[in-house]
Amino acid sequence: MGHRLSKIYTRTGDDGTTGLGDGSRIDKDHCRMEGIGTIDEVNSFIGLLMAELPAADPYSPLLARIQHDLFDLGGELAVPGYTMISPERIDELEASLDELNADLPPLKNFILPGGSKAAALCHMARAVCRRAERCLVALSKTDEVxxxxxxxxxxxxxxxxxxxxxxxxxxxxxxxxxxQADKR
Structure with a gap:
């Protein structure tokens, strides 16, 4: 990893650009920056969710691992051509998903976000995660992702x-x- 910031403000972004990890500069509203920012939002919502969970919650270590993955993914976008997320992380996520889903009743209807505060926060993270995915799809149309x-x-x-x-x-x-509206 490169140098760490000892001074938070640099003034280099005052012109509406920001620096990437490879030294290049891009506009702050570039699709790549939208992806990085949206991934950061997902990560922040997961942090908020974890703060809502009881101390020593059995899901906290898994959520912490996901936060690290998201930080890695943001790092990938910050250094074009760099890869940190491996297919094994998807396999591990799928295994965890299957394990969690095994104890749930079959889903017979659409559900709305809510149910408890933690569940609602999880739904917020999910919705922002979908947006992050759309950002990466858009970015992949012009840049390698x-x-x-x-x-x-x-x-x-x-x-x-x-x-x-x-x-x-x-x-x-x-x-x-x-x-359904006609049945409410």
Missing amino acids: NATGRKYLNRLSDFLFVMARLLALRDGGQEVLWV
Whole structure:
């Protein structure tokens, strides 16, 4: 890793550009920066979710690992051509997803975000994760992007959906079922 910032403000971005890890500069509204920022948002929502969970929650270590993965994915985008997310991380995420989903009742209807505070936070992380995935898809149309990172976000949104269901039921809440407009 390169040098660490000892001074937080550099003034180099005052012109609307930001530096990438390879030394190049791009506009702050570049699709790449949108992806980095949105991945940071997902990571922040997961941090908020973890703060809501009880101390020593059994899901905290897994969520912490996911936070590290997201930081790595942001690093990939910050250094074009650099790869940190491996296909094995997707395999591990899928295994965790299958394990969590095994104890849930079959899903027979669409559900709305909610059920408990932790579940709602998990749904927020899922929704932002979907946006991050869309950012990477858009970026991949103009720049090379590690396809594994995009797949990781796809699986992560699925994982967060399942975890939200699990948290709603575990925390004594209820899944909020969607009801068709003509049947409300």
